[in-house]
Structures are given as C-alpha cells and as structure tokens.
Amino acid sequence: KxxxxxxxxxxxxxxxYVNAFAAFGSIGEIGSLVSIKMxxxxxxxxxxxxxxELAKKVVMxxxxxxxxxxxxxxxxxxxxxxxxxxxxxLPYTIRVRENLDFVQGYLSRATKRGETxxxxxxxxxxxxxxxxxxxxxxLEKEYLILxxxxxKSPFLAYRKRWQIETFFKMLKTGGFNIEDTKxx
Numbered sequence: 001k002x003x004x005x006x007x008x009x010x011x012x013x014x015x016x017y018v019n020a021f022a023a024f025g026s027i028g029e030i031g032s033l034v035s036i037k038m039x040x041x042x043x044x045x046x047x048x049x050x051x052x053e054l055a056k057k058v059v060m061x062x063x064x065x066x067x068x069x070x071x072x073x074x075x076x077x078x079x080x081x082x083x084x085x086x087x088x089x090l091p092y093t094i095r096v097r098e099n100l101d102f103v104q105g106y107l108s109r110a111t112k113r114g115e116t117x118x119x120x121x122x123x124x125x126x127x128x129x130x131x132x133x134x135x136x137x138x139l140e141k142e143y144l145i146l147x148x149x150x151x152k153s154p155f156l157a158y159r160k161r162w163q164i165e166t167f168f169k170m171l172k173t174g175g176f177n178i179e180d181t182k183x184x
Contacts, residue, residue, distance in 0.1 A: 001068035005161045071094065090150075107136065
C-alpha cells in the first residue's frame with residue numbers, strides 16, 4: 001500500500017515564482033513524486049479544493065484500497081479537506097495547529113511520550129460532525145498534534161511524511177539545485 005504525503009514548495013526563478021503542490025508516494029523506503037499541481041498564488045498555501053483535487057487524482061490512479069495513509073503538515077488541515085477524506089473513507093494523519101477549538105480541551109493532558117484520544121468530535125462549518133483520533137505529544141517549545149482516522153500508530157505514520165521533505169531538499173539544495181537550472 002502507498003503512503004501519500006502532501007506538501008508544497010516554492011522557489012523564485014528569475015522574476016517568476018514557482019509554487020508547486022505535490023503528492024509523494026512511498027512504499028517502505030522507496031518513494032517518488034506521483035502528482036503535482038502548480039498553484040498560481042505567488043507562494044501562498046493551497047486551498048481545500050486544491051488538496052481534494054490532487055488527492056482525488058492520486059486515489060483514482062492507484063485505487064482507494066491501495067492507499068495506506070495520507071499525510072500532511074499543519075497547512076493542509078482544513079474542514080473541507082477532512083470532510084472529503086471522511087466521506088471517501090480514506091485513512092489520514094494530518095498535523096494540526098494548537099489553536100483549533102477541538103484541540104483545546106486535550107492540550108493539558110498531553111505528555112512527552114504522547115497520548116492518543118479516540119473519537120474526538122470536529123464540528124464542521126456546515127454543522128456536520130466528524131470524529132477523528134487526536135494524538136498529542138508535548139515537545140520542548142510546542143506540541144505535535146495529529147488528527148487521524150483509521151491509523152493504528154499516528155506518530156509512526158506521520159514520520160513517513162519526512163520522505164517528501166528529503167525529496168524537496170534534494171531538488172532545491174541537495175544536488176539538483178533546481179533554482180540554478182535553465183529548465184522552463
């Protein structure tokens with residue numbers, strides 16, 4: 001099964017900004033870029049519909065049953081995206097910000113080892129309620145907070161997202177140096 005990591009990167013090429021929203025698929029230690037969507041917003045974040053469009057494309061290509069987990073960092077949590085993931089029955093692990101309402105009551109119960117709280121309700125703007133697991137680990141100066149669904153070990157699952165970060169580093173400064181190329 002494929003672990004699908006979502007991330008966005010941007011760089012400046014001459015006077016142009018390149019803002020790429022990418023899906024990176026991995027199985028074990030092997031991974032590859034599987035889809036990319038160019039964003040036309042001068043380096044800004046993707047929107048919920050962008051996330052759905054990219055994930056939908058990959059799910060159609062590989063099949064729902066072949067997706068082990070969809071991971072994303074803090075900028076990828078949106079009520080629209082999470083609602084779509086729930087409606088599609090897709091497993092996910094997405095890092096969330098600590099200022100969200102549904103997180104507040106659980107922060108004081110977090111430990112350095114990490115705690116997972118089952119069936120936490122998330123009230124959607126449309127009035128619907130979705131339930132997820134909320135895993136919180138207290139770090140030195142912040143919290144690692146993960147919203148997940150259908151994931152046995154959210155902290156371990158989230159670590160697999162690091163492969164896309166390594167991929168982007170390789171493209172930008174780790175050898176390929178894409179900003180220095182003349183590729184158009």
